Amino acid sequence: MYLEDIKITFMQSCIADSKKIRFKAKFSRDISEILPYLNSVLKDAIYNKNALSLTLRKEFRIITLHSNMLAVSKAVNETDAYEIIDFIKKLINNTYENKEKINPLYEMRSKPSVVEIYNHLPKLNCKKCGEATCLAFASKLLSGEQNIKRCLHIYESHNKESLDWMKDFLQVFGC
Numbered sequence: 001m002y003l004e005d006i007k008i009t010f011m012q013s014c015i016a017d018s019k020k021i022r023f024k025a026k027f028s029r030d031i032s033e034i035l036p037y038l039n040s041v042l043k044d045a046i047y048n049k050n051a052l053s054l055t056l057r058k059e060f061r062i063i064t065l066h067s068n069m070l071a072v073s074k075a076v077n078e079t080d081a082y083e084i085i086d087f088i089k090k091l092i093n094n095t096y097e098n099k100e101k102i103n104p105l106y107e108m109r110s111k112p113s114v115v116e117i118y119n120h121l122p123k124l125n126c127k128k129c130g131e132a133t134c135l136a137f138a139s140k141l142l143s144g145e146q147n148i149k150r151c152l153h154i155y156e157s158h159n160k161e162s163l164d165w166m167k168d169f170l171q172v173f174g175c
């Protein structure tokens, strides 16, 4: 078997949602050669060839694979953590077994557009974040020059869905 084992090394409550957990786990071998193949197979994954990491979503869970370990946030509980580990182990081993039939993809998929980010902002143009418009804020968020915490309105309860989307996007793309 290509990847024999994945061992949990860290487990704690999520910072943003204390009802969910985040954890890290170590691979029994370096899997960096498989990352471009996984990038090809998983159409929604984000591959960062410089950092040698690949981030994917499993429903609301966010899973980042590195050469020697994985980091997961928003897992439901410990049982869910072990199910995720089984899922990732199977995914890596199946991809390895089929790698002769897969064209590896070494490029990073594109980030969401400014408009897509803007569509998840409150669109009040209130300037409280220091930007003249929500669109300008979206643009700076994408380039990493702004912090979502500067938009107080997105933390209002009726914007929860947008805030969740935004946090996922920021985590996946590391903006």
Ligand code: SF4
Residues within 6 Å of the ligand: 121, 122, 123, 124, 125, 126, 127, 128, 129, 130, 131, 132, 133, 134, 137, 150, 151, 152, 153, 154
């Ligand atoms: S604080 Fe939020 S709602 Fe107000 S302009 Fe900035 S991004 Fe838009």
